[in-house]
Amino acid sequence: MSTGQGKTVCVTGASGYIASWLVKLLLQKGYTVKATVRDPKDPKKTEHLRSLDGAKERLHLFKADLLEEGAFDAAVDGCQGVFHTASPVLISVTDPQIWYVLSKILAEEAGWKFAEGNGIDMVSMNPRLCIGPLLNPTLMTSVEQLLNVMSGTPTPFLNYPFVDVRDVASAHIQEFEVPSASGRYCLVGHVVDGFDTLKILRQLYPTLTLAEAVNPSDSKYQVSQEKAKGLGITFLPLETSLRDTIESLKEKGFIKI
Ligand SMILES: NC(=O)c1ccc[n+]([C@@H]2O[C@H](COP(=O)([O-])OP(=O)(O)OC[C@H]3O[C@@H](n4cnc5c(N)ncnc54)[C@H](OP(=O)(O)O)[C@@H]3O)[C@@H](O)[C@H]2O)c1
Secondary structure: OOOOOOOOEEEEEOOOOOHHHHHHHHHHHEEEEEEEEEOOHHHHHHHHHHOOHHHHHHEEEEEEEEEOOOHHHHHHOOOEEEEEOOOOOOOOOOOEEEEEEHHHHHHHHHHHHHHHHHHOEEEEEEEEEEEEOOOOOOOOOHHHHHHHHHOOEEHHHHHHHEHHHHHHHHHHHHHHOOOOOOOOEEEEEOOHHHHHHHHHHHHHHOOOOOOOOOOOOOOOOOOHHHHHHHHHOOOOHHHHHHHHHHHHHOOOOOOOO
């Protein structure tokens, strides 16, 4: 389990939804983690990280903003690997999301160019809509959609390609640890239609009046898992992800059911 012993890695945007799981799993594996946040003095951004097992001994927080030249130099110095997750994430249900999507494409392109020009071994991870329990106290848009469904508000997000945040975090570590990892990885656990998602939710919470699905049968495609599975990446069942997300929302007081 302690494959990370003696190794130091950096996680950017460490207080985020995905990165918090990544930091937790890296610490569990024995890594020393240099984690960047924009405001290390904000307890909402750091308390959940500082309380992780191993954090006292092996977690080091750094202040870094993407908009400041050289801000990440100290955090990446001496690291064997960098997990770069920091990014402004603005997903809106009503907006066509074109700017967000464009920003992801441009950021990845810039990453490949930089890696090539600087002899860096880069792998990119492309998850779709992340669900799963929250470690950080902030509600992500993806998880907020489930909250809407549970309280009766219809959302088109029910038939999105889902992936569990815990699978995304372990996949990041896997691609770092497996030497043959290369190129881009699509991380999609399940492409389901809205009817299927609602069916699972109704089975899990039979007494609740849930929202109806919007465009429920829009998902007529699948995304290949072959490359991800070749790395040893596995995906949790959708039932588990949906149940654990809702239980986490209950535990954090976002929902009372
Ligand atoms: N959640 C999903 O469904 C999903 C799906 C596909 C891809 N992704 C991608 O995965 C990555 C992480 O997403 P997430 O869901 O974990 O989002 P998140 O919870 O919003 O985390 C993103 C982090 O980025 C940091 N950040 C934002 N602007 C920054 C800046 N100017 N400088 C430095 N840090 C900045 C924030 O840090 P502070 O807390 O320090 O302000 C935040 O914690 C993003 O690149 C996102 O686009 C997410």
